[in-house]
Amino acid sequence: MVINAKNLDHKALNEKLRGLSGDITIEECCGQRFIAAGMSGCSITINGVPGNALGAYLNGADIIVNANAQDAVGDTMNEGRIIIHGNVGDATGYAMRGGKILVKGNAGYRAGIHMKEYKEKVPKMVIGGTAGSFLGEYQAGGIIVVLGLEPGGKNIVGSFPCTGMHGGKMFLRSDCKGVKFPSQVTARPATGEDMEEIRELLSEYCQIFGWDFEEVFNAAYTVVTPDSKNPYKQMYVHN
């Protein structure tokens, strides 16, 4: 099933999508928002630039974007997978609660802001390039991996990473010298045990984007976790 999105606004495009299953291709996409919101049971390939909140509340569908994506990819997604063969804008994986977001290139500001997890629902995000400032802001759960492949002279992460982080885990493929983390988190070199947690995820990532797994996996990673269950309890009031 092929849908040409030219001259369709976000409402018309999403109405066409809803209820479809199987393989769907969207051609000439240009900025339509909320594509595939809440959808499950289909695989959607997008040619062109999708609009903000791509795959919001996604519930199991697969989305492949053959271009850059804009802001808030996978906003509050619950299940499924979003693959971006390009860069993503700000607030990728905003409040994500399950599923995977795999990005070939760089992420803007606030990737993984307020990601969360509950029991078996552990969202995962892999950014192949570099991440902007406030990576994992208020992160409450899930796994964020930044690989820094082809960083182009930029630091693997911008300023103020992990601000307000109080759950989940972050993996940065770097020794992170010169990266300033807040006092409420611990950044340390990854152990073999840590790495086993992301072996399968990175294997899938490398297969999709054509990277050599050994080269990506066998490198120095830094792991960041919050210090305790409630590291901020005395930040505002002494109680």
Add this chain to the structure above:
Amino acid sequence: MRLEGQVRIPSGCAIAAVISREGRKMSGELITNAMKPMHDRSNGLGGGFAGYGIYPEYKDFYALHMFFDSRESRKECEAFLKERFEIVKSENIPTRKTPAITDEPIIWRYFVTPLKSVLESMQLDEKEFVARTVMKINTGMKNSFVFSSGKNMGTFKAVGFPEDVSEFYRLEEYEGYCWTAHGRYPTNTPGWWGGAHPFTLLDWSIVHNGEISSYDANRRFIEMFGYKCTLKTDTEVITYIMDYLIRVKGLTLDEAANVVAAPFWSTIDSMEDEEEKKKQIFLRTLFPSLLVTGPFSIVLGFSGGLMALNDRLKLRSMVVGEKDDKVFIASEEAAIRTMEPNAENVWAPAGGEAVIVHVKDGCY
């Protein structure tokens, strides 16, 4: 009807800009199309455009674009202008009737040059005189409003969606080397014609997506220097801050960007370049009241160039792309792809990182 400042409405907004570094002219249609994929960022309560290089036949004259409530207010204002300027041309700004744009005021433009005798008696340079006159009209004459006052540039704005505003003003008939555009989703205030973006003074124009939480602190400071914030909407104050810092105080664009989107003290503390550190401390100490806080992405247009800037926390999106001689800036990449499907080097500047583009000397 209740005006700006009397009602509070929550927000959005879209901005876009295009400039040719070679000074090649583009019709207003290009920038209009850029606004279409971002339609939902506006709500129809304001749209506007600024074009640079659009009045080559009158390039040595200030182009005053004006709204009047009535014929009487136009006559009164014209009498006032004649005492201060030589008016070389005075005409209706051509518009096209469209059902999407209603309740238009009387829209007029004057190409003027200040009278030498008046300048001499007031001991003012030309730009200062024009700026003061604009302030005088906008604060003193109730039913007259100057919404554009630069040379070889002009602002076109209205209540409506940007693509409809463009159709209304027949922007496809203008050609400029640089265009900026705005789709409004008013923050805090209802839309009215004067409150649409861009906000201009002399050849500065600002389009802004965001909401400035430092508005009142900024306003109190800038009003000490003769500026009057008459529109009760936050963006206006950024235009005056830029005019003050760059034209009056002589700061560079980069320095002005460092004042309004100043680096955090913690960032300054960790700077290794001692000269840079000293400069940042100096600017923050000298102009603390001109720090603009809250979310913003802006494009500042001026003769021969533009500057795009995000707030230092980057609470609004902004994307930049290039192709040949052209540089594109927009709230969304989709807008850039509409202007140039094969745009290259598409990237998002960091918070507080100014993107400055100049047209080659002699090409505008």
